Amino acid sequence: MTEKLLSKPPFRYLHDIFLATIGATGFANGLYTEEEMDSKANHEKDAKISILAKMITITEMVVGEKIDVKPTKIVAGLEPDRTNFFLQKLFQAATMGVDSTPYIRKILGGGGDEDDEEEEEARQHAEEMAR
Numbered sequence: 001m002t003e004k005l006l007s008k009p010p011f012r013y014l015h016d017i018f019l020a021t022i023g024a025t026g027f028a029n030g031l032y033t034e035e036e037m038d039s040k041a042n043h044e045k046d047a048k049i050s051i052l053a054k055m056i057t058i059t060e061m062v063v064g065e066k067i068d069v070k071p072t073k074i075v076a077g078l079e080p081d082r083t084n085f086f087l088q089k090l091f092q093a094a095t096m097g098v099d100s101t102p103y104i105r106k107i108l109g110g111g112g113d114e115d116d117e118e119e120e121e122a123r124q125h126a127e128e129m130a131r
Contacts, residue, residue: 014074015051016039021091026100027062028104031058048071049072049075058107061107062093063093063096069082
């Protein structure tokens with residue numbers, strides 16, 4: 001983690017952090033498709049925004065607080081302080097020892113009937129983050 005990378009974190013760097021976090025902790029394992037997990041893929045802007053929105057959403061759900069960061073700003077290389085704050089919250093979420101599987105189901109839309117409202121809320125939140 002160099003000052004250059006943290007002062008304007010490129011998407012690929014953030015993506016690598018997500019993959020390393022998933023690999024090291026199991027946090028958010030199953031959140032991404034195989035294509036989204038491919039760090040060598042040239043992800044289009046919309047795909048980058050979606051990948052970021054999913055990780056922000058699950059992080060917010062696990063830590064129980066809204067994180068003031070927008071995926072569109074991250075992709076544009078703007079607001080690095082907020083991006084770095086998000087990375088701190090990602091670390092917190094990943095090291096809390098919380099099973100992220102139920103949150104992943106809510107984000108991806110695969111929960112039970114009793115969770116329909118929460119599931120829809122999580123899906124809408126991820127979609128709003130992607131805008």
